[in-house]
Amino acid sequence: MSQIRVTNLGKAYKRYPSRGARLLEWFVPGGRPRHQAHWVMRGVSFNVAPGEAVGIIGNNGAGKSTLLKIITGTTQASEGSVEVTGRIAALLELGMGFHPDFTGRQNVFMAGQLLGHSVATLQQHFAEIEAFAEIGDYIDQPVRTYSSGMQVRLAFSVATAIRPDILIVDEALSVGDAYFQHKSFARIRQFRDQGTTLLFVSHSPGAVKTLCNRAILLDQGIMARDGAPDEVLDYYNAVIARLESEQQIRELEAGSGKNSIRSGNQAAVIEAVEMLSGDQSSRAVQVGDPVRFQVDIAVNEDLDELTVGLLIRDRLGNDVFGTNTWHLGTSRQQLRVNEHCRVEFQTPALNLGVGNYSVSFALHSGDAHVANNYDWWNRALVFQVVPGSGCRAIGAAYLPILSHWSGI
Structure with missing residues (x-):
């Protein structure tokens, strides 16, 4: 009742x-x-x-x-x-x-x-x-x-x-x-x-x-x-961005079976995304493995500046880690229509805890996707972190840690 x-x-x-x-x-x-x-x-x-x-x-x-x-x-x-x-x-x-x-x-x-x-x-x-x-x-x-x-x-x-x-x-x-x-x-x-x-x-x-x-x-x-x-808040982010620039909100079915929200004014679009472990495409990595995230981009209008961002979330939709090329100091300047380019994010050790995660990507200007949102692709890919050779741990982060005893 x-x-x-x-x-x-x-x-x-x-x-x-x-x-x-x-x-x-x-x-x-x-x-x-x-x-x-x-x-x-x-x-x-x-x-x-x-x-x-x-x-x-x-x-x-x-x-x-x-x-x-x-x-x-x-x-x-x-x-x-x-x-x-x-x-x-x-x-x-x-x-x-x-x-x-x-x-x-x-x-x-x-x-x-x-x-x-x-x-x-x-x-x-x-x-x-x-x-x-x-x-x-x-x-x-x-x-x-x-x-x-x-x-x-x-x-x-x-x-x-x-x-x-x-x-x-x-x-x-x-x-x-x-x-x-x-x-x-x-x-x-x-x-x-x-x-x-x-x-x-x-x-x-x-x-x-x-x-x-x-x-x-x-x-x-x-x-x-x-x-x-997490799904409703993802859609809400697209609604906020819609207020700043005219865009379409498209719902795509992600591989996880959940709704994936994609929004933007299409001045630049994400053509493909990939997660690499070594030189191989991967959707399952061990704790602490080095990984790379690749984003292929097509530019549909002349742009003074382009920022690319990524956001990793856990299975409940909680933000775990996010950054972009603006904060890394590597945003591209002066892109021309019909230009194609690729940006790659590299981490020497993906120190996430065991579990399932999703990655969202965004193209925009400045430091945030709310203004001049070109393409925001939520839950673009999903991957799993499995136990490595280290000690057992719980939580969303895996921190290198040692312990020792001493008298007091």
């Missing part, structure tokens, strides 16, 4: 050409509508099962916050429906539920009651809330004297003082310091492992991959993707 069921959800705001048109519509209720409906979200449908962790991603203005506000009941939908089973704890906006002139202590009880907790329950858990927030004597000072990070500390502590059935977090943790973010993510993971359903909005790919087992991409108010976090 779904804990959250969203069906054909849409939200529209009224847009009036003038103040007079607004007044006429108010005072002449039987007349013709004098506004235009501005849809910020439409046709969104999905189910979330109990205990599932779902990341909501998308550009600013994509409808992420609107979606969460409708689910929590703070905003009404224009069409569609939301069915929720269980108690919700939500952290939607900085300071939401806090009064700036009340002390932190008073706001704990006020915000806690808005979440449905009794005064007796809040008194029972107050010491835990205060200890987790770690704001010291400021607990008895007005909230208007708090920094944004202190407000997040207290708001998160109140929202998570008692494990909810559903936890909704909307980017608020991004303003907290690194220490509290780490502490908060640990609590979120604890709740998730205990069966709490999680809806998490973030612009951090690492946070979404770490906390969530599913991701939903909203683009201009429409649900563009719903699937595994």
Whole structure:
């Protein structure tokens, strides 16, 4: 049974050409509508099962916050429906539920009651809330004297003082310091492992991959993707690049059976990629083997500069290593139309841990593919690292290491 069921959800705001048109519509209720409906979200449908962790991603203005506000009941939908089973704890906006002139202590009880907790329950858990927030004597000072990070500390502590059935977090943790973010993510993971359903909005790919087992991409108010976090985030990268330059997004089926996203304006294109061990093409190497990655390129327009990059990811889609010719100081200058060239990345020892990996390649100008993206080929090839002659180890990296004993 779904804990959250969203069906054909849409939200529209009224847009009036003038103040007079607004007044006429108010005072002449039987007349013709004098506004235009501005849809910020439409046709969104999905189910979330109990205990599932779902990341909501998308550009600013994509409808992420609107979606969460409708689910929590703070905003009404224009069409569609939301069915929720269980108690919700939500952290939607900085300071939401806090009064700036009340002390932190008073706001704990006020915000806690808005979440449905009794005064007796809040008194029972107050010491835990205060200890987790770690704001010291400021607990008895007005909230208007708090920094944004202190407000997040207290708001998160109140929202998570008692494990909810559903936890909704909307980017608020991004303003907290690194220490509290780490502490908060640990609590979120604890709740998730205990069966709490999680809806998490973030612009951090690492946070979404770490906390969530599913991701939903909203683009201009429409649900563009719903699937595994690494695949949805790959498509999101293509959406970001699309905003910078006109391009096509092509989905190709990679050898691994997963969707491979390719995007770019085709000013230069990748014709072929290869992984070599010695002089032989290879897709399985031992830990520490020397390898080379070759990229064959065709130039379709005159270019002042061309950067080639590669990115290695593990089987979960987490970034392991990436660099490009810009950072290596070897980018090409002044390329001409119809020119063909090859770039080769060499590593004397591929010190990756045992497992499966993918390699993505990009052609662009400057230091990043977001601007002037010519060709970005995600998961262009997949390879496997098998054990070598060294000691057994776990993890994504294999570090040369020795150990010895001595008396103390």
